Amino acid sequence: MTAFTFRTAPRIISQIGGLAQLASLCADLGITRPLIVTDPGIVGCGIAARAMTVLNQGGLSPALFDKVAADPPVAMVEAAVAFARQSQADGIIGLGGGSSLDTAKVVALLTRSTQGITEIFGTDMAIGGRLPLIQVPTTAGTGSEVTWVSVVTNEAHEKKAVYTPQLLPDIALLDAELTVGMPAKVTAATALDAMVHAIEGFTSRTRKNPMADCFAQKGLALLATHLPRVLANGGDLESRAAMLEGSMLGGMAFVNASVAAIHALAYPLGARFHVPHGHSNAIVMGPVLRFNLPAAESLYAQLAPCLLPGQSFATPAAAAEAFVTAMEAMAGWGGLETRLSALGVTADDIPSMAEEVVTQIQRLIATNPRPMSHADVCELYRQVL
The missing domain is CATH 1.20.1090.10 (Dehydroquinate synthase-like - alpha domain)
Structure with a gap:
């Protein structure tokens, strides 16, 4: 039998309406200043506001980065890392499709790292740990909420992948209500x-x-x-x-x-x-x-x-x-x-x-x-x- 290694997220929650648990899940991870990483579409349809309300009502001090673009460009990811540091985030919540989740993973990794994003391209190039990370998908497609890979786009319009176990989130939260209304x-x-x-x-x-x-x-x-x-x-x-x-x-x-x-x-x-x-x-x-x-x-x-x-x-x-x-x-x-x-x-x-x-x-x-x-x-x- 061929030898293999299998990794996945340590905690997975699948519950219709599960977004209501978001503040308590942050508390489980010791997060008090969560940063939601998402895109303008998730803001426009009201999902980001729902998440922010849950966090505020839970007594947390959330911040919102809502500038994620499709096929995440390196410059945008770097801007998200800078915003996380500026807001003193102590935990990251990825909310959205694959681009938002991929961005959130890299932000959680680089916010407290001395490495730059180009230094972690490839396999097992990241050094050290990351901020606590919760992933909340709003599409049924990428599976990014349970993977240790993020794909970003460099200045030459080439896809670059980061493969490292640190990208696995602490919690993946699947709430089907967040996918209703998707075209x-x-x-x-x-x-x-x-x-x-x-x-x-x-x-x-x-x-x-x-x-x-x-x-x-x-x-x-x-x-x-x-x-x-x-x-x-x-x-x-x-x-x-x-x-x-x-x-x-x-x-x-x-x-x-x-x-x-x-x-x-x-x-x-x-x-x-x-x-x-x-x-x-x-x-x-x-x-x-x-x-x-x-x-x-x-x-x-x-x-x-x-x-x-x-x-x-x-x-x-x-x-x-x-x-x-x-x-x-x-x-x-x-x-x-x-x-x-x-x-x-x-x-x-x-x-x-x-x-x-x-x-x-x-x-x-x-x-x-x-x-x-x-x-x-x-x-x-x-x-x-």
Whole structure:
């Protein structure tokens, strides 16, 4: 049996209406001056105000940083760290989607560190501890609330990852009420991102392990079952809660087994064209899954029941084909655009994006079930141009 290490957050709370516990959770961690790290959208829809009210009523002295941007730029993250120091925060609360949660993790780490953000790019480069950290996702997609990775964008519009165990939060709080009202397009994009986490974790060529496999299969099944229900009825709290749990399980899977080529091809779309991360994954997942089919047939066959429960297949090959076909059909759910040209990408952009994939993001290609060349990446992009 292959040796592996499995890490996750030490405390996970899934409760509809659980935001009401936020002040008491801060008290459990000794936080008196929490800083909420979030984005303007979360402020605009009133969720940030609800969190601030809970904290104020709990006798705490909260502050709010609400300038998180998608694909978090280095300069914005550094501004958030400076704000945390200025406000004398003694704990961090990430509130929002993946960008807010990723930013919150780095802020918790760097606020009391002498390191700069560029010094912690890579694996296990961080020194020392962090401030207490609570993560509260408002989308069912990234799984960032249970991972030890943050992805930021440097000045050259390249995605840079920080991998270090210190990024794992003390508490992940899943409250389905916070995801109600999310547009169908965002609901679908984030859910498909989470499904890709599960799939790529399960099929990882280098870090696949039995614990991650269990979480991947359960997470994928929850998301596949409940996404159609939520798209049909956005107020279905039970299905919203199930999707948050599925996203979290997908996060546990991928961070302990790695993502692969779907994410690698998605990153340039976010960094260069500001396509939301989940949407980027949704666009390229079909071509990549089909490219991987010859190498991952038996694994896709094992995942087929997660998408197609109760169906029988004559052979593993038939099950794997049904799995890929089902995933391809989901790419446009929620009204998502399925062509790169609709998002501003041209044929001239493809070679340089492919070069970034096979050089700057080689770590993800290395875990893909099937080796992938620059020419392969170009062809996959062209299939969805």
